[in-house]
Amino acid sequence: MRAGSVVMVITLVANPLLAQDTTTRKDSVVVVPAPVPAPPPTPTIEQIRYMEGLKTVTRGVAQVRDGVNRVVRTEKADSLTRRRAARRMGGLCGTARSFIVSGRPKMQATAYADSMRLLAKQVTVRLDSLSSALTVCEKTAARDPSGVATNLTGRLKNYDDALLAFRTALKPDSSKTASQQ
Secondary structure: OHHHHHHHHHHHHHOHHHHOOOOOOOOOOOOOOOOOOOOOOOOOHHHHHHHHHHHHHHHHHHHHHHHHHHHHHOOOOOHHHHHHHHHHHHHHHHHHHHHHHHHHHHOOHHHOOHHHHHHHHHHHHHHHHHHHHHHHHHHHOOOOHHHHHHHHHHHHHHHHHHHHHHHHHHOOOOOOOOOOO
16 A cells, blocks of 8 residues: 555656646636648549659650660670660660650640649650650660760750659648648
8 A cells, every 4th residue: 555655646746737736727728739731632634644644654764764874884894795785775765665655645734734734744845855766766776875875864854854843843832831821
């Protein structure tokens, strides 16, 4: 019994709210939680379709990157390794083009409104530019791998810039506090 009372004393000392008088009424402060920002609107069917097309296209762009990286990594290797990387890049360009050609028709910029439409259009224009370079890549990668890799690198950078702007605009701005919205 004595051990239980020691625990009670420690509890009363450690938590002063338990020791307060409950018979007298005290005014309390009511804390109002900050308003929760509204969730982003659900995407339309056209926007979902655009994003599905972008997902397919992204697989093709990853293959182009792989081919370019293979050529860049083998620049100082022996001629057989360079030739193999160049032929591989040509094959990857063909496969990438098939992914891009299958995903691109789903990407209609009209799925979005106003400034998002402009950004979506930029993505598709840059993607079309990359796609047109892939046919040249397929045919000439084995003959001039470094020239093709340089050309594709520039087009990939332009595509990446447009895609980054699109995705940044697509995300709700989480840096704003509830009072700023």
